[in-house]
Amino acid sequence: MDVNIKSMKREDFKDNEYIDKLVEELNATGANVVVGKLDQLINWGISNSLWPLCFGTSCCAIEFMSLGAARYDMARFGFEVARNSPRQADYIMVQGTIVHRMAPVLRRLYEQLAEPKYVIAAGGCAVSGGPFKNSYCVLPGVDKILPVDVYIPGCPPRPEAMFYGLMQLQRKIKVQRFFGGVNRQEKIKEFFQKHPEEQGKY
Amino acid sequence: MSDIKERISKICPEATFEEGDCLLVSVPEPKWYPLAKALRDDAGLRFDVLTAVCGVDWKDSIGVVYYLTSTSRSWEVIAVKVAVEDRENPMIHSVSDLWKVANFQEREVYDFFGIKFINHPDMRRFFLRNDWVGYPLRKDYDANPELNPIRLTDEINEDDSVSYVEDENGKVKAVPKKVFEEEDYVVNIGPQHPSTHGVMRFRAAVDGETVKKVDVVSGYIHRGIEKLSEGLTYPQILHFTDRMDYMSAHQNRHCVCLCIEKALGLDVPRRAQVIRVMMDELMRISSHLLSFGCTAMDLGATTAFFYGFREREMVLDIFEKTCGARMSMNYNVIGGVIADLHPDFVKDVKALIEIMPSRLKEYHKVFTGNVIAQNRLRNVGHLSKEDAVNYCITGPSGRGSNWSCDCRKKHPYAVYGELDFEEVLETGCDSFSRYMVRMREIEESCKILAQLVDNIPEGPIRAQVPKMIKLPAGRWYQQVEASRGTFGVYIESDGQKNPYRVHLQSPCFNLVGVMDLTCQGYMIADLITIGAALDFVIPDIDR
Numbered sequence: 010m011d012v013n014i015k016s017m018k019r020e021d022f023k024d025n026e027y028i029d030k031l032v033e034e035l036n037a038t039g040a041n042v043v044v045g046k047l048d049q050l051i052n053w054g055i056s057n058s059l060w061p062l063c064f065g066t067s068c069c070a071i072e073f074m075s076l077g078a079a080r081y082d083m084a085r086f087g088f089e090v091a092r093n094s095p096r097q098a099d100y101i102m103v104q105g106t107i108v109h110r111m112a113p114v115l116r117r118l119y120e121q122l123a124e125p126k127y128v129i130a131a132g133g134c135a136v137s138g139g140p141f142k143n144s145y146c147v148l149p150g151v152d153k154i155l156p157v158d159v160y161i162p163g164c165p166p167r168p169e170a171m172f173y174g175l176m177q178l179q180r181k182i183k184v185q186r187f188f189g190g191v192n193r194q195e196k197i198k199e200f201f202q203k204h205p206e207e208q209g210k211y
Numbered sequence: 212m213s214d215i216k217e218r219i220s221k222i223c224p225e226a227t228f229e230e231g232d233c234l235l236v237s238v239p240e241p242k243w244y245p246l247a248k249a250l251r252d253d254a255g256l257r258f259d260v261l262t263a264v265c266g267v268d269w270k271d272s273i274g275v276v277y278y279l280t281s282t283s284r285s286w287e288v289i290a291v292k293v294a295v296e297d298r299e300n301p302m303i304h305s306v307s308d309l310w311k312v313a314n315f316q317e318r319e320v321y322d323f324f325g326i327k328f329i330n331h332p333d334m335r336r337f338f339l340r341n342d343w344v345g346y347p348l349r350k351d352y353d354a355n356p357e358l359n360p361i362r363l364t365d366e367i368n369e370d371d372s373v374s375y376v377e378d379e380n381g382k383v384k385a386v387p388k389k390v391f392e393e394e395d396y397v398v399n400i401g402p403q404h405p406s407t408h409g410v411m412r413f414r415a416a417v418d419g420e421t422v423k424k425v426d427v428v429s430g431y432i433h434r435g436i437e438k439l440s441e442g443l444t445y446p447q448i449l450h451f452t453d454r455m456d457y458m459s460a461h462q463n464r465h466c467v468c469l470c471i472e473k474a475l476g477l478d479v480p481r482r483a484q485v486i487r488v489m490m491d492e493l494m495r496i497s498s499h500l501l502s503f504g505c506t507a508m509d510l511g512a513t514t515a516f517f518y519g520f521r522e523r524e525m526v527l528d529i530f531e532k533t534c535g536a537r538m539s540m541n542y543n544v545i546g547g548v549i550a551d552l553h554p555d556f557v558k559d560v561k562a563l564i565e566i567m568p569s570r571l572k573e574y575h576k577v578f579t580g581n582v583i584a585q586n587r588l589r590n591v592g593h594l595s596k597e598d599a600v601n602y603c604i605t606g607p608s609g610r611g612s613n614w615s616c617d618c619r620k621k622h623p624y625a626v627y628g629e630l631d632f633e634e635v636l637e638t639g640c641d642s643f644s645r646y647m648v649r650m651r652e653i654e655e656s657c658k659i660l661a662q663l664v665d666n667i668p669e670g671p672i673r674a675q676v677p678k679m680i681k682l683p684a685g686r687w688y689q690q691v692e693a694s695r696g697t698f699g700v701y702i703e704s705d706g707q708k709n710p711y712r713v714h715l716q717s718p719c720f721n722l723v724g725v726m727d728l729t730c731q732g733y734m735i736a737d738l739i740t741i742g743a744a745l746d747f748v749i750p751d752i753d754r
Contacts, residue, residue, distance in 0.1 A: 063405045066432045067750040068457040068538055070409070071501070075527075075537075078520035093405045105750075110340050110378040111431045113363050114402055143442070145347045145354055146339065148361060161554060164454075165538055178465060 056179040062098035066105030069132040069165040100127035106134035156200040244304040261310035265714035266320035286621040305331035312603040323348035338430035409749030434754040440713040458498035459693035464543040470689035482670040483547035492656040497526040498694035510742040528725035547673025588643035592729040592741035606696025613646035618692035642744035718749040
């Protein structure tokens with residue numbers, strides 16, 4: 010099975026081993042032809058109409074706005090329908106620092122997203138806390154409270170980097186399965202068992 | 212300045228004076244409130260603007276340094292230091308009834324230092340969660356993560372507030388207060404809302420559709436920059452300013468550099484000064500273009516957003532070629548700038564200033580003249596000049612209320628003193644005036660750029676600075692005109708390689724303080740347009 014997306018050739022990506030490993034994992038258990046085809050169809054649909062939630066806390070959000078404007082134009086990839094309600098969005102792109110006061114809000118927003126849902130950590134702050142890592146009230150990376158699918162480094166990431174990250178998410182979606190086998194919902198459940206709400210510290 | 216000393220000594224004989232970059236008056240706490248009243252009202256003094264409120268922990272005592280500006284005494288600045296020795300329960304008289312801007316400023320000091328302000332109407336935390344343990348900017352703060360873990364439980368809405376009221380015998384007692392009245396209908400807006408320009412949260416009490424009161428809940432992006440700065444060296448703290456008001460990155464960083472250079476007594480080469488001014492003005496253009504686009508988008512005019520961003524990309528290209536980044540440029544350094552101009556710089560700037568007038572015309576045609584824009588901006592969010600001064604609303608928003616407050620004119624820095632440009636003023640006092648000031652400021656910025664672009668002097672781009680920068684003991688305050696108002700930096704040094712205390716006085720902090728006043732009596736839908744016209748940037752408020 011080849012993982013190809015419309016926007017960029019396979020050889021232009023720099024981490025094909027990673028995606029190959031995911032495919033291998035999928036193939037190891039084998040797939041029913043009907044179910045496999047259905048999965049492909051669903052994934053084709055989702056990966057080409059990824060709707061983001063408008064969620065920007067600081068500088069990266071401005072670069073995300075540039076993404077929406079004419080020069081970078083994310084409509085080319087099907088990302089343009091930025092939603093203001095999490096219930097209508099497919100993924101949450103965390104753009105900016107997450108602090109203690111924001112953490113429960115972000116978690117609530119994630120819970121409100123409809124399945125299948127994805128998280129992208131864009132920018133140094135969302136990835137690891139960035140320059141504010143040592144602060145008394147900054148979360149050292151959103152992966153402490155949410156299962157992150159794609160990390161985009163940069164401070165803020167260039168629009169091109171954001172596109173690269175979003176295309177990585179498209180590829181990742183292409184290898185997921187909804188019916189049987191490796192199911193990412195299970196993984197999300199596991200994550201939340203490890204990071205329960207009552208737990209005081211990470 | 213000498214007459215100030217005399218006048219203050221007459222009112223408060225215990226006051227001691229210290230010369231620095233401005234006069235520092237130290238007064239004992241019980242004399243502070245009467246002195247403050249006199250400083251504001253005395254005909255010869257008239258310090259009508261409270262510029263900054265910086266809480267400081269001096270270990271043996273704890274207190275506040277107030278910076279006051281007198282508009283009638285040609286913008287003279289003085290500092291007043293008030294300290295108390297009681298660390299367990301420090302109390303200082305509030306001046307929030309004299310200068311309304313002190314309301315939020317004092318709440319911030321309470322949040323960071325635990326200083327309770329007597330007679331303050333609403334003594335709640337401002338940035339940190341209600342259940343936060345300790346006061347983080349105190350020097351003996353316990354940073355143990357066990358005390359303040361990342362809580363994923365929802366924060367309880369705090370409707371109870373407290374006010375520390377002094378009775379006639381001088382005894383202070385806590386009086387419980389309610390943020391909203393019992394029968395108020397409260398609408399929550401934010402923190403995740405597309406039109407609050409970030410993660411701002413308002414709680415608006417409405418009567419039908421009319422706003423009665425707006426309670427500002429801030430701190431959803433409070434990163435503790437001031438505390439982090441205390442642990443870093445001076446060159447290391449510079450990059451934080453780019454990430455506060457990211458639309459005034461150059462100006463903010465310029466300000467911190469100026470403050471440190473002032474403390475070091477460093478002369479910046481003329482070439483660097485000219486480059487800095489040009490970058491500041493380019494940043495201002497880019498900021499106002501974004502502001503134009505976002506105001507339009509908040510009103511539902513998506514097309515104007517694309518137009519604004521089209522020209523903004525031209526500015527970002529200029530930045531990228533010279534500074535190496537589109538945003539968070541990290542360009543100014545202590546003593547000058549980090550890299551020389553790109554060979555295309557002059558050509559690109561000329562192309563920008565040539566194209567801007569025609570583009571501005573286009574914006575006015577597309578958006579300004581539109582009947583919806585007119586109806587939603589005109590006569591909405593009234594802010595009188597007196598209120599603008601009292602709430603210290605600087606920048607385009609203050610100038611939209613006809614208050615001449617441009618720091619580039621009042622305290623000229625770099626090469627601004629030699630330049631020919633007009634301070635843009637509008638008399639409407641409403642959202643539309645604020646919007647128009649921004650549009651006209653783009654023209655003025657182009658004018659400044661046109662004067663400088665052919666006259667960039669040759670020479671070094673930065674001065675020689677010592678490898679390890681240590682400031683002498685003392686305190687300095689520096690202001691610049693950022694895109695959204697006067698940005699101030701307070702640095703206190705004890706002679707070490709890292710600052711003892713850094714306070715960043717952001718213009719947006721004051722802007723959000725005026726939301727309650729400007730929204731009262733208008734429709735709930737106008738709250739969005741008033742916010743858009745005030746144009747605050749949330750990370751600048753929260754720091």
